[in-house]
Amino acid sequence: MGEKRTVGLDLATPGMDASGQPVRVPLGVADPRGEIGDVEGGIGTEHLLLNMGPQHPATHGVLRLVVELDGEVVVRVIPHIGYLHSGFEKLGEYRFYNQIIPLTDRTDYLAPMANNVCLAMGAEKLMGIEITERCKVLRVIACEMSRIISHLVWLGTTAVDLGAFTPFLWTFQERERMYDLQEAWTGARLTTSLTRVGGLMADIPEGFEEGLRKCCKRLPKVLDEAERMLTNSAIWCARTQGIGVLSAEDAINFSMSGPMIRASGVDYDVRKDRPYLDYETYDFEVPIGENGDVYDRYLVRLVEMRQSVRILEQALDRLPDGPINVDDPRVILPPKTAAMNDMESMIFHFKQVMEGVRAPAxxxxxxxxxGKGELGTYFVSDGTAKPVRWRIRPPSFINLSALPKMAEGHLIADLIAINASVDIVMGEIDR
Amino acid sequence: MGVKPVGTAPGGDNAIVTQMSPNWITTRLDFLVNWARANSLWPMPFGTACCAIEFMATAASRFDISRFGMERLGYSPRQADVLLCAGRLPFKLAPVIRRIYDQMPQPKWVISMGACASSGGIFDTYAMTQGIDTVVPVDVYVPGCPPRPEGLLYGILLLHKKIKGETMVDKAIREEEVLRRGALRLPPELIDEVSEPFGNSVHQTRSA
Amino acid sequence: MNPSVEALRREFGDKIGRALESCGDTIVYVDVGSAREILGWLKDAPDQEYNYLIDVTAVEYRDPELPLEVVYLLFSLRRKVQLCVKISLPKDAKLEVDSVVPLWQGANWLEREVFDMFGITFREHPDLRRILMWETYSEGYPLRKDFPLRGRLSRAEQVRRALHANPEAHYSLEELSIAEAYNDLPEDMRRRLASGERDEIPEAGGKRTDG
Structure with a gap:
């Protein structure tokens, strides 16, 4: 670690001597340096420094937490992020709008379809494109499926973190069924690239609707099973209730969003407050927590999954016929046969592929x-086919920034529960 | 399976041989060692990004990685045989994977899962290593973005094949030079060469 | 146009710059010196109540003449109204603005990210260190337009520098103390920390030639 600092302030590690070797304080003997640690009853204690990650199974990815501990109690947590920084936003500045969509799969890779939708909506708002009715409903289906998939992963991994392995197998089995549908629709399990600016990559395949209806029927039963295992379990309650409490004021002050802010009792859901894709016409409820602890976040997510099922069923009922893409050859690629056979389509095809779609300044x-919270896309255009700035408003990045606040004073074991309750995904945090 | 109970008791009495035979095997030591190593690989999952999700799917109910003796996920490099790098490896993480690799005892193998771990994938940017092989040696590359669980399982089977071809006589296989901090394992020119964009990415970032 | 713009002009006069509308959203430019005061007023004034900070980010345009912009996206949870406040930072002046962390804790990491990616300094930020890139990262600020997509150095040199970073350099008590006491540190130490002095990397290797 280089040489010792020689500034006036004494910031040397208390547990280390001048040569960087650990100092051992015999038990029962007061720390000779006195001022460090609490001296109670003659037993010298000092704060322990613990490093978790960046490769730790309980940090949900390459998150690194530096924890200062007093015994088992967390005094301070400093998260270190950036271990998965891949330069998404920079890369987006060198891509056409449609070429950015494959990048969005890989930001929040637990809910790729919702990311695709968000990006396409950003580009469409910039270009002033109004998408078709069928496309809107299909995008709602994509968003809600993503929410369910994302919450299922969250439920499974959080249960594992808190010592219950069985729900992990249940939720992953259910998720595989959703994945099958997703794969049938988009051709990929994970990197879906579902949307295009002005429409979708593909319409839903045959049998998709029945499959989704079956999923909608089965999912509540799986949730019931998981709930039977967890909701009233004494262990689960002891590990989650009253843990990581965040007040409503703090939640707003920390710019939390999604289940994190709602569990704290703030009624903020983008679907209700700034409706998009005609969400105001769907009948669903937004669950609001009371205590703002890990348990409430768990309950909020469970109810959200059930509400997503409601939305999915309504969307399937109202799914209109019609085109999925806007009728504008400047934005949407002409069909392959047309591009091969008539001159005009070929020119549009060529121009779009080589020059991209221009967005007005x-x-x-x-x-x-x-699933994680408010996911935003911020585009700045200077009139060319590539954005000047592509910014993702990363919900779990901002949610995680409140972790030090939530974990203070809890036990180290609770830190795992609190961190799990934030529902982070490093691809989105580090981008 | 090549393990057969064969043997001849001293004195050549066949009756005794038949009695004793269940307790005797003769086989090549290489075969036995490799058989044991290949069928009980303890993975150290170095999951970073999207591929880690597919790795989780591989480990979970449907694909069930325990069929290959790999369900014991180590999370401690000191009790692991195969480092499974699933996902992107940005420069900030490079010293970490090097440290983990150094901490693993021999014999050890590395699977590079997915396009990003193998070549940098679509991220030809300032922040990403262009393949983990610029930092640690790799035995099996699994293509795909991300690979399907079946693809990963195929990669694991390929590693089995590779392990079964190893011999204990050749000490060079397990020789390892521990690099000091910051040292490169490949010549700089080679790293530059393998990091060059190829295929589609040359055109996509032509303006860069 | 969002009526808050008129209210802002009444309250702050010439501290409010131009206001425009883009894709239905109102953008208002404010004076860099009084940005925090204005944002605080927007947060607390009874008929404004923009109490939710959606995002803090920055924009650099391709035209090198144009100034950098710091963007604050505000939302009123009660009134359900969104407002975009911008600050222009000409490139020939110091890239410095007041931190809004005293108003919104959520701005902490967002401002650190802007600092990391654009090199814009936020005055009175409690803990202004690089957040996504490591602290010894010396190639510059990645999202600036003069920064090449693949970085300034050759790939081999980038790998070498990355491997030189000590994975343990981060978890000393020193660092924990610094995070809180950053502003009490002596000037020279702050400077060295800000420039990312953690681990010395020996000089070697060349610049990238292919751009």
Whole structure:
């Protein structure tokens, strides 16, 4: 670690001597340096420094937490992020709008379809494109499926973190069924690239509707099972209730969003407050917590999944016929046969592929309610086919920034529960 | 399976041989060692990004990685045989994977899962290593973005095949030079060469 | 146009710059010196109540003549109204604005990210260190337009520098103390920390030639 600092302030590690070797204080003997640690009853204690991550199974990815401990009690947490920084936003400045969509799969890779939708909506707002009715409903289906998939992963991994392995197998089995549908629709399990500016990559395949209806029927039963295992379990309650409490004021002050802010009792859901994709016409409820602890976040997410099922069923009922893409050859690629056979289509095809779609100068911010919270896309355009700035408003990045506040004073074991309750995904945090 | 109970008791009495045979095997030591190593690989999942989700799916109910003796996920490099790098490796993480690799005892193998771990994938940017092989040696590359669980399982089977071809006589296989901090394991020119964009990415970032 | 713009002009006069509308959203430019005061007023004034900070980010345009912009996206949870407040930072002046962390804790990491990616300094930020890139990262500020997509150095040199970073350099009590006491540190130490002095990297290797 280089040489010792020689400034006036004494910031040397208390547990280390001048040569960087650990100092051992015999038990029962007061720390000779006195001022460090609490001296109670003659037993010298000092704060322990613990490093978790960046490769730790309980940090949900390459998150690094530096924890200062007094015994088992967390005095301070300093999260270190950036271990998965891949330069998404920079890369987006070198891509056409449609070429950015594959990048969005890989930001929040637990809910790729919702990310695709958010990006396409941003570009459409910038270009002033009004998408078709069928496309809107299909995008709602994509968003809600993503929310369910994302919450299922959250439920499974959080249960594992708190010592219950079985729900992990249940939720992953259910998720695989959703994945099958997703794969049938988009051709990929995870990197879906579902949307295009002005429409979708593909319409839903045959049998998709029945499959989704079956999923909608089965999912509540799986949730019931998981709930039977967890909701009233004494262990689960002891590990989650009253843990990581965040007040409503703090939640707003920390710019929390999604289940994090709602569990604290703030009624903020982008689907209700700034409706997009006609969400105001769907009948669903937004669950609001009371205590703002880990348990409430768990309950909020469970209810959200059930509400998502309601929305999915309504969307399937109202799914209109019609085109999925806007009728504008400047934005949407002409069908392959047309591009091969008539001159005009070929020119449009060539221009779009080689020059991209130009967006008028200006800027646009759109937000959707993703599983993690408010996912935003902020585009600034200077009139060319590539954005000047592509910004993702990353919900879990901002949610995680309140972790030090939530974890203070709790036990180290609770830190795992609190961190799990934030529902982070490093691809989105580090971008 | 090549393990057969064969043997001849001293004195050549067949009756005794038949009695004793269940307790005797003769086989090549290489075969036995490799058989044991290949079928009980303890993975150290170095999951970073999207591929880690597919790795989780591989480990979970449907694909069930325990069929290959790999369900014991180590999370401690000191009790692991195979480092499974699933996901992107940004420069900030490079010293970490090097440290983990150094901490693993021999024999050890590395699977590079997915396009980003193998070549940097679509992220030809300032922040990403262009393949983990610029930092640690790799035995099996699994293509895909991300690979399907079946693809990962195929990669694991390929590693089995590789392990079964190893021999204990050749000490060079397990020789390892521990690099000091900051040292490169490949010549700089080679790292520059393998990091060059190729295929589609040359055109996509032409303006860059 | 959002009526808050008129209210702002009444309250702050010439501290409010131009206001425009883009894709239905109102953008208002404010004076860099009084940005925090204005944002605080927007947060607390009874008929404004923009109490939710959606995002803090920055924009640099491709035209090198144009100034950098710091963007604050505000939302009123009660009135359900969104407002975009911008600050222009000409490139020939110091890239400095007042931190809004005293108003919104959520701005902490967002401002650190802007600092990391654009090199804009936020005055009175409690803990202004790089957040996504490591602290010894010396190639510059990635999202600036003069920063090449693949970085300034050759790939081999980038790998070498990355491997030189000590994975343990981060978790000393020193660092924990610094995070809180950053502003009490002596000037020279703050400077060295800000420039990312954690681990010395020996000089070697060349610049990238292919751009």
């Amino acid at each position: 200006g800027e646009a911010y759109v937000a959707i309610e993703n």
